[in-house]
Structures are given as C-alpha cells and as structure tokens.
Amino acid sequence: MLQRLRERIGLTDIVMWLIGAVIVVVIIVGSIATLLSGKYTALHWTDIFLSGMAQGGIYALIALGYTMVYGTMRMINFAHGEIFMSGPYTAYFVIAALDTSGFLESHPINTLISLLIVFLVAMGVSSVIAVLLERIAYRPLRAAPRLIPLITAIGASFFLQYLFKGLYGSGFQAYPDIAMLEGKFVFGAFQISRIQVVVIVAAALMMAALYLFTQRTRVGKAIRAVSEDKDAAALMGIDIDRMIVVTFVIGGISAGAAGVLYALMFKQVHFFMGFIPGLKAFTAAVLGGIGNIPGAMIGGLILGLIESLGPSLFLDGLGVAAPYQLKDAIAFIVLVLVLIFRPSGIMGERLAVKKA
C-alpha cells in the first residue's frame, strides 16, 4: 500500500501540502492570539466586516467581467482593470461639473439624478472601451497561440493607463463630497457608514440583475452556451461574435458601475487605480471558479472579507508590525493558494485545471 501511495504522490505534492499546512497553522495561531488578546472591540470588527463586504461587492462586480470573458474566450482580459478605471475617470468630469454648477447638492432628488447620470456615463464609457478593445486587440487574435492574446492584453492595459495619464494628467482627481452619502447610521451601540451600506446594496442589486440576465433571458442563455461549447453553440445558430461583444458590454457595464462605487467610497480616481483592484478581482474570479458567474460574486465577497479581516485577525496576532501594509500581499497569497490547492475554485469550474 505504501508503494501505491508513493506512486500517486510525488515530492512536489508533498512540498505543496507542507506549504499549505504551514499557512493554515499560521492563520489559526494568529487568529487565536488576536481574539484572545481582546485588542479589538466589536465595533472595530463590525466596521471591518462591512468594509470588507463593500470592497467585496466591488470586486465581485469587476470579477464578473473577467469570468464572463474567460468563459466565452478562454483568455484573461488583463486590460479589464483599465475598463474599470476608464468609467469613473471620465465620469469624474461630469460629476465635477455638476458639483461646480451647484446642481449636485441643490436637492436630494437632484443628487439622485446626478448620481444616476454619473453611473450611466461611467457604464457607457467602460462598455465602449471594452468593445473597442475586443474589436481592435482581441478579435484578430482569436486563433493565435495562448501567449499572444495575453501579451496583447498586457500591452492594451498599459496603453490605456498611460493614455489616460497623457490625456488627463497623473494627479488624483477627487470626487466631490456628497452629503447624502456621508455620515453613519446609528443602531444603538453600532455605527455603520452610510457609504458602505450604499455600496453593498448597489453591488447586490447589480449582481442580482446580472444574474437574472444570464439565467432568464435568451441572450444570457446564449452566452452560457458559448461559454460551455463554442462550436456547438455556433451550430445551434448563435452568432458567436455578437455574443462575445455582448459579454464585453456586460463586463464593461458592471466594471463601470463598480468603478463609480469605488470612487464614491475612496473619493478619488487616478489613472493607475485599475491595476490592483483588477488583479484582486481576478483573484476573486478564480476563487469562485473562473467561468462561473455566481462564483465570481461569491469569490468577490469572500476575498473582500479575507482582505479586510486578515490583517487584524491573524497578522496582528502574530506580532507583525504594521499589518495593513501587507493587505495586498494577503490577496495575492490567497490567489496562489487557490491555484495550488483548488484551481477549480469554490464552485468547481474545471476550466482552470489543465485538460487531462
């Protein structure tokens, strides 16, 4: 029996399981230490929890774009972070104009209208950029070997970033403060930031809408068909090119909306702002199972929570100084762990694992 065991498990598997075990032990020890020390109050935990949910909602919306494009085209749209950035960046000029003209704060209804306009502008711009990207950079390379579209995507990502930098400058553009979104809801001893609630609710609504779209409409079904088997879908009479464009449009819409939520939460846009959230959203998509739409949503939420709770929960317990600096590192480590131990993600999509 030992012989058969040794044949099935190689040295590399043992090394990887060791790494995994070490990380799990570290996390448990750290968490217990933090919780025992009682350093953080319940208020702190609620705050972090909600902030994690809000971040997670944003990641989920961006991850939708990654997962849908991967499903239909089997490629990672490296430039999706820039699609996420372009919407709110362009919408900044709109909201700045609305603010200076006084329309924004004149009446709560006007504020809502302004926000609606901003959302529409951002979603529109992001979609346009996504479609242009597909048309110019990805469509000609559909049949090329794997490396080529990925490199094109990397090139397109940098091109878009620095195009925005060249056109609009390298500074941080600050979104105006909106009175309706400031402040906190108070429930007895608990305080919840209004903006976090808004973001969570908005993200949830959008995710629900997109989920219904993909499950209940004909177009959504067609997209799922293309994800599953492109050739069979073509034989069924589905226009593959059109469906791919629709995929990019949906990805663009959700990324644009996520961008505005991000901008409203962090109050600024910057030409480089899409890069790290893009990577983390990709992590979320993989975590949930790439190609799987509910998976992207779940992955996003979970990643947001891990990233938010992580530094306080286990890093601090281990005595790591300034744990918040390593917040991004946690996200990347999650990515690596998922791809090592469960590449098919939480929902179990087999696209990530090599075809046996």
Add this chain to the structure above:
Amino acid sequence: MTQSRLVWQQAIKIGLIGGLAGLLLALVGMVQVFSQRYIISDVISMGHTLLFLTMLFTGYLAAQRTTWPGRRAVLLNSLVAGLTGGIPLALLVIVGSVVNLRLILIHASPELYELLTFGQGTLVGVLLLLAVSAFCGVLAGLFYLLPDLARRVLLAPLASVVVIGVLQDLVRTAIAAWGPLAVINEWLFAANGLTLQGAATIFILIAVVVYVRAKRGSEAQAKFHSLRPSTQRGLRMTGLFLLAVVLLILPQILGLFLSEVLTIVGLYILAGLGLNIVVGYAGLLDLGYVAFYAIGAYTLAILTSPELGFFSLSFWEALPFAIIMGVLSGVILGIPVLKMRGDYLAIVTLGFGEIIRLLVLSDALEPWLGGAQGIGLIPKPFIGGFELAGPQQIYYLILAGCLVVGFIAWRLRDSRLGRAWMAMREDEDVSEAMGINLVSTKLLAFATGAAFSALAGAIFASKLGSVYPHSFNLMYSINVLCLVIVGGIGSIPGVIVGSIALVGLPELLREFAEYRMLVYGAALVAMMLLRPEGLWPEAIHQRELHAEETESTAPAEVL
C-alpha cells in the same frame, strides 16, 4: 455611382482613424514635447515630423486599400484620406479657440494650437492644416504608385535623415570622439538639429548607397559566395573581430553619459536573456521576473553591505550566493505553478513578484531587508586592486556577463534540455508521453531564468551602491517581457535588438521617456497584431506563429 461611394467610405474611414491617432498624439502631449527637438534646425521639428508621418501613413494605407482600379483612384483615395485625417485636429483647434479644453485635457494648450496651425492663427492655420494633411495624403499616394526601386531610394534616405536627426546626440558624440573627423559635426549639425546641407548630404549619400546596392547588390553577394570557404570564413572572422574591438573601446569613445546608458541596456540584456529562456524556450509566461532580480540584488546587499552589518563579503565572494539564491527561488516559485495553464501561470508569477515587492518594502522585515529606505553602502567590485567605480568600468563586467550568459543560452538552445523545453512548449502532454520529465524540465527553466536575473540584480545593486524597494516593481518585469517579445521571442539577437530599442532609445531621447509606457503598450499590441515573432525572429517561432496562415490556405476540396 454606388461603387464610388464605397470608395469614399473606405478612404474616409481610414482618414478618420489616422486623424484620431494624430489627435490622440497631440492630446497626450507628444507633439508638443517632441517639438523641442529639431530634425533639421529651424526648418522642421520632431513634433511636426510626427504629425506628417501620421498623415503620410494614413494616405499610404488608403492608397494601398483602393479597390477601384487606376492611378487616379489611388490618388483621390489618398487625398480624401489625408484631408479627413486633418479634420479631427482642425476641429480641436477650432473648438479649443472657443472653449477652454485645458480643464479636462491638460495638453490642449495654446502652444499646441500654435504648433498645429503652424503659427498662422486659427482661421488661416486650420485651412493650412487641412491643406497640409491633404497634401501629405497625395504624396503618400504618389509614393505608393512609384516603382519599387524608386520607393526604396526615397524611403531609406528620408528614414536615415529622420533617424539621425532624432539620435543627434548619440551621433554627434560618436563622431566627436574621432578627433580629426570632428569637423564633420560642424557640417552636419547645428545647435539643435541637422543643418540643411547636412540633411541633404545624408539624403544623397544614402540614396546613392541604396541605388548601388539595388543594382549591384546581388552581384556582390554572388561574388562573396563564390569565394573559397576559407576566405569567406576569414572575412566573417575579421568582421567579428572588428565588432569585438568596437565593443571593447565603446565606453571610451562615447563618454560618461552614453556609457551609463550602455550599462543600463546591458543589464536589461542580461535579464532579458534569462526571461528569453523561460518564455521563449520553455513557453512559460513569467510576469514576476522582478522577484528574482530583487532577490539577487538584496542577497548581494545583505552579504556585502556594512550598513546592515551582518556580513561583509566582497562582491566576488557574494556573487555566487546571489546566484544560488536566485536558483533556489526559481525552484521555489516553480513548484507551485507546475500544473498551471499559461494564463494562470502569468498571474500567479505576477502575484509572486508583487509579494516579494511588498515584503521588501514592509516594516515587518525592516531589520533584515531595510524597509522603505533600502540598503545602502554596497561596495563596488574590485579586480586586482582596481575598483570598477564608474559606468565605463562596470560596462566591462556587464559585457563579460552578457557574453557568458549569451553563450550559455545559445548552447542550451540546441542541447537536450533546450529541445526538451521546446517540446514542452509545443505540447506538454505529448512531450510527457515522449519521456520528458515535465517537473525537472520546468523547474530547470525557472531556475536558469532566475539565476540570470539574480546575476543582473547583483551587478545592479553593486553598480548603484544601494537597493531601494521601489526599483523592484512590476514595471521592470513588463519592461523585460516587452523587450524579449518585441525583439523576438526565443531569439538571442532579438533580446539585444529589443533592449536597444525599448531601453536604450528612451534613455537617449529624454522627450520620449515620459511616453515610454504608452509606446510600449502600443508597440506590444501592434507587434502582436502584425509581427508576433518580433523584430529579429527566431526561425522556429516564426514558423509556429505563421503556421495557421499556411494551414488555412490549404485546399479544402480534397473530397
């Protein structure tokens, strides 16, 4: 009637796209910044050259795509395309004269408008702009209609004038180093740009050379091949010998600044050769290459710097350790990613690169890695008693490194391991069935690439005298990846070409530096669409990448 309308549509579409490109170039500020450097002094600046080139190219594309037969159609097409190409810019000037666009588009400034209108004010300027763009279109159409020889005789000299104008600092310094020939500089160059007579001289010279080569070139080649093999070899050896001599005395000719540029390019070549193995030979897209560079640099820093005080080895003693750490980290990185597909491999390696960057930057590891301030006081290498202090001396160390690494890469390519990598790159399952141990092959690829990168990192740390965590970011990985790909995936001369083009040029052209990443991005996309095998391709990759084209043209009517 309908057919001619189609003709217009095609030309207008091309014109608008070209015009949009020109508009973007203007709005990101490139035209303005480039105008500071003159190609021909007081006659035409680099900025205007850029605009004209865009319009000429638009016209040429329209001429090329003319579906309607006849020369008049070609000329009309290119005229229309050129004219349409000028419209976006004209609109910019008109709108900009009324509305202050600068609040949104930071480069939409009065200076830009003046450039675009050639200083003639809004009304006259816009008309002039449209006329110039239409004219450029027609010129491009005429150029398209010329016979091949005439085209070559015109294009090469024009390109040479532009290139020498752009690289005037380099050419000036190189010529000035040859004492008695320095008088050429006075003939060729004014303070900022070529002189008219200089430009004309270069034009005529190159035109003559191209003409002679076209007419007599094949004869000369035939004569060369008809020589005895030993004479051929002798000639080739002499050529290589001359090249070696030039390489050795280069830093002395070029002076301090250009030697510094050479060392930077050299380090990128060193790292690029390593990534060339990982991406080009083994087909593993590694986006976290900077991790190994950082590990090599930091290992050297920790082992040699008195600032941290842990060890105080000399450069040569610490170098093997840096390389060994590189190899180890390559293996450690490689193990988790063994089973991953291409896209995931890329992202995970990117993640590793970022993790390393965050770790060396963190406060948590500051006592050992220096934190945000980095590690300083790294000593320079000594040979005998001679310290390799400045760029002109370090150059030789880097040159030696490049030669060694290049030799290893070259021999590896045709070795058993190299062929295993190639097989793995083409189809992992089949190669495993053929008996190739995927685990060790992949790990060896990562280890070799990492070793070369760590070597480059160690030399970098010593050259700079200190290591700062901010220099080890994703940009570096992307830079190296770009130059490997643009130069030619899997091709050793390609890495050299890529480095010179993507690293050397921005250093030489200060104006270019701000738009470096923009051009990188555009270059990557353009290269992948038009010439994925790179500038100096490697034969096998070229065949692989164009295999689909030949397959699809194979006849399908076998039945």
